[in-house]
Amino acid sequence: MKLPDSEIAVHNLKHHFADLEQQKATSTFGMWLFLVTEIMFFGGMFAAYLIYRLSYYNAWVAGSQTMEIQLGAINTAVLICSSLTMVMAVHFAKLGNRKMTAICLILTLVLGFGFLGIKAVEYHGHWLHHEVPGPNFHFEHEGNYDPRQVSIFFSLYFAMTGMHAFHMIIGAGLLTWLLIANARGRFSPEYNSPVEMVGLYWHFVDLIWIYLFPLLYLISHHHNG
């Protein structure tokens, strides 16, 4: 069902709102509040990370030094680029430029999958080196710490990056949904808040990674150089 631009806004106004402005203010507020719950969700793991990092600093350094910094850095760049293409998608949706909106959404999706692919390569590496916590965990240790503490580092590493990756996968689903809706002509300069809401979510997931990268990959690298 293709509607002319002028009718899309009317078509999308839900019955319980007075006007589109109230509807948009409401969904924006709801989305920000949802992101607050997400911060609390990740906050539990950040709290655990902080407590154990303070207690087992040497093990944290040792664990961190097994990370592939190059891959992590590339992934950081990939995600930042995807945030750029996402915000461009929002921009073009507001202009009503369907073609450019689609291109930017596709680019975002491709970069998102690129991130997940690189992450999978890293996970595979950890698997081969017996760095996955559990019965097969094995860590050659030198220095003043217990290898079991490194296992806790890796537990948190997998929990935090895994939960982040899970959010990326949900984001990819949302982007696909936007692409379909955009192709069907559901957005117009007056009505485009779904694109903007998914944009907020995508930036949030990006931001979580911006914290995860230094916390997990870059602990005290000048020590062993």
Added chain:
Amino acid sequence: METASHSTDAKTNYLNADYGIKSWLLTTDHKRIALLYLGSITVFFFLGGFFAMLIRLELLTPAGDLVLADTYNKLFTMHGIVMIFLFLIPSVPAVFGNFLVPMMIGAKDLAFPRLNLASWYIFITGAGFILYAILTGGVDTGWTFYTPYSTTYSNSNVITAALGVFITGFSSIFTGLNIIVTVHRMRAPGLTWRRLPLFIWANYAASVIMVLGTPVLAITIVLVALERLFHLGIFDARLGGDPLLFQHLFWFYSHPAVYIMILPGMGVISEVIACFSRKRVFGYDFIAMSSIAIAVLGFLVWAHHMYVAGISTYAALIFSMLSFFVAIPSAVKVFNWTATLYKGSITFETPMLYVFAFIGLFTIGGLTGVFLAAVGIDLHVTDTYFVVAHFHYVMVGGMVTAFMCALHFWWPKMTGKMYPEGFSKLSAVLVFVGFNLTFFPQFLLGYMGMPRRYHAYPVEFQVLNVLSTAGASILAAGFLMPMIYFVWSLQYGKDAGPSPYRAAGLEWMTASPPPTFNFDETPVVTWEAYNYDEIDAPDQHKGVEVAG
């Protein structure tokens, strides 16, 4: 008044607007979703009550003769999980919050109707996991899932039950999010923050806790499940982890969750006490702000559950002091309610009886909470029946009483029918007497040193335990009676009319049951909340005008 009752007959309302199972299961009407919640939590309330009765029967005699020790562990665990996560948490917010928040602020629906329906399905899915865990052998960790027992040693269905709790958590996050956004963005013209009913303030404060606290419980449960599956070591001392970390994360949610369970109840009391005193609530601003204060302070007291768990003395002292602070806003409410009664035209309808019960029982529950917040006393009575009695005075004496109060007060609005006055008063008295007989002896037992969570006890404790079990039977009768007369009233109850108590508030200015979009025209509010002076003045019928 006449025109109003005329319009109820002629008009379609949210109950008869559409028929069939699909019109209920796919509804996005907040009032129908509230009824879906009401039906489900009633089932879970009686399931949790069934476990409670088995516990009381076992404790009738000193010997552990009715059930095995293991079975007893599972009974109190499942009583706790079902009552807290499947009844108390959704009780007032998801039923009355859902039904009343849009009506009280003059909106057509909650901000996100589809999210609202989704929250019910999520709730039912989570409940399904919990029921599955119960049917396939139960859980024995206590509702608190303490590590390392839950992660390493327990042989029961920990993961299934924990997953259920995890899932129901999202339903409460979505309900809270919906309420907050609705209050911010959907208020009728003229309805400023300081004109809002106090029920809205209370549910708003509880929603803030749901939104900020529940995600932390969610991630904690994920970590417990991962730990149990893969032996990660995050909470396992043998692997270098710290079991206390679990308790910190768990109580960071679960202590504020106590206020999720009591704040909306306090909102109910503020509405009802004003109505049956025919007075504006005394100290409106103080009651409103005390709700916010409770929500904020509630996040700073969690470690008072951990005095004996091995936290440092200094941490215990600070948490003790912060816990005392919570008593201040709670006392502000109690004093203001009492002051509202002063020189009011008090009548004793059934909801008002529950208000009196609430104020008395909550005060006892709250004050014993102050005892327990004191480190010295807590060391003496921790993990005894004193603690059990304390939180049942708050949870049952407080929240369940407030829930029953709300159910009676707004039943005419929800169904358009009145409940029978005589039977409902009798059941309110039964609940009050039965409750005190059940739980007051437990204060004494706890002070004498009877530990909680054992299925057998020394003979010296038997008399008080028999009293407690007898009280539980009376309490059960008090809860079963409303089941019967509420169902009866659907068919045979008197027609309620739009405003049977002549109460203040926008929800009473529309038909009972309300039309699907609540109001024929969006109301414009020009008065303060609880304008009983104006409603009762002979020449002004502000409340009734709009309904016609």
